[in-house]
Amino acid sequence: MQLLQQTIQNIQSADHKMMEQARERIDGLCKPPGSLGRLETLAVQLSGITGELFPAIDKKAIIVCAADHGVCDEGVTSNPQNVTVFQTLNFPRGGTGVCAVAKITNAKIVTVDVGVKEDIPHDAGVIIKKIKYGTDNMAKGPAMSREEAIQSIEVGIEVATEEINKGINVLGTGEMGIGNTTPSAAILSVLRECNPNEVTGFGAGVGPGGIAHKVEVIHNAIALNKPNRHDAIDILAKVGGLEIGAMAGVILAAAAHRKPVVIDGFISTIAALIANELEPNVKAYIVPSHASEEPGAKIAAEMLGIEPMLQMNMRLGEGSGAALAFPILDAACSMMKNMATLEESMLLLKK
Structure with a gap:
């Protein structure tokens, strides 16, 4: 819990x-005002995150939990x-x-x-931070204890901080x-205070009972465990997942170190909602990638107040959308660094 509290305190x-x-620089570039659209907005955001007019976003890593x-x-x-x-x-x-x-x-x-x-072999190239062998069945009781939920967040903080210390930006x-x-979908239902049928989708492959059965399981799990809408850790513990907590930790760590964090689709956005509930300042550090095909993804993004950059009809997960969005960050940085202002262009013409 100490690591989580320290990380939250460091987020500005x-x-x-x-x-x-x-x-001001973007408005002075050789182009009609606003003509590069969201690339301009992204460049401004990256400068705000890093505190640099020409941010370096060249050492990338996707942390897969x-x-x-x-x-x-x-x-x-x-x-x-x-x-x-x-x-x-x-x-x-x-x-x-x-x-x-x-x-x-070349993202890591x-x-x-x-x-x-x-068990994952220790020589498999996977960082072993196992808290338990999967969550408990939330249809029978809490998915995990409060302590385990905090541990999952702190795993994400630890791994992300280690990568940042190695130079990842x-x-x-x-x-x-x-x-x-x-x-x-269960976490989103609690945070939105809505019926699970509004936010539940097909996923990677719905079971034989279809979406109706999935909705029923979620509804019953929420009724059984009674997660507190105003306590993100309680929600994570009662109806969440260990990897969701870890991704929330990655987001918190990125914000604490003033690094941009590109989130993937539905599940990553849910992790971002958890992180935002813990510290609202994290929103400034989040770069959304793509609009997932999962119905809850759009709702979660709207709750967070973010708009995905890409519409690719994807729902793979894994961080695939984040990887696809990385070149857009490169383009925003290149615009800032390599595109001349009108004043700079006039000086060049005079030479």
């Missing part, structure tokens, strides 16, 4: 003076749980979707076992965990 608001300087979910016992997914361990081992080998996309910007993939149901959030759209 964005550098608004630098954002004003960035906006892996864990299993006891609620899979309720038949909410058609995918076998052993896919989690299979894919967790596949990340260090470079064989997953996010690995393929990340190669275009960091894989963390927060709660995979099986932009992070992405990714996850692996069969069944994790169920706790994500």
Whole structure:
């Protein structure tokens, strides 16, 4: 708990003076005002995050947090749980979707076992931070204890901080965990105070009972566990997931170190909501990537007050959308550094 509290205390608001300087420079570039649209907004945000007019966003890492979910016992997914361990081992080998996309910007993939149901070999290239062998079945009781929920957040903080200390200056959030759209929808239902049928989707493959059964499981789990809407850690513990907590920790750590963090789709956005509940200043450090096909993703983004940059009809997870968005950050930084202002262009013409 001490690490979590220290991290939250270190999170400050964005550098608004630098954002004003960035906006002034952008408005003076050789182009019609606002003609580069959201690229301009992103550049201003990156300057506000880093406190630099020409931010360096060149050392990228996506932290993929892996864990299993006891609620899979309720038949909410058609995918076998052993896919989690299979894919967790596949990340260090470079064989997953996010690995393929990340190669275009040489982004590092960091894989963390927060709660995979099986043991991961220590020589597999995975960081072992296992808290427990998957969450408990939230349909029968709390998914985890409050202490375990805090531990999961602190795992994300630890791993992200270590990467930042190695020189990483932009992070992405990714996850692996069969069944994790169920706790994500449950968390969103509690935070939004809505019926789960408004935010529950197909996921990676819905179980034989269809979405109706998935909704019923979520509804019953919330009724049984009674998570406190005003206590993000209680929500995470009662109906959440270990990898969701870890991603929230990654986001908090990025904000505490004034680094941008690019979030992926539905599950990453839920983690961002948890982080934002713990410290609202984190919102300034979040860069949304793509609009997930999951119905809850749009609602979660609206609650957070962010708008995804890409519409790609994706719902893979893993951090794949974050990896795809990295080149847009590169473009925003290049615009700031390499595009001339009208004044600079006039001086060049006079030479």
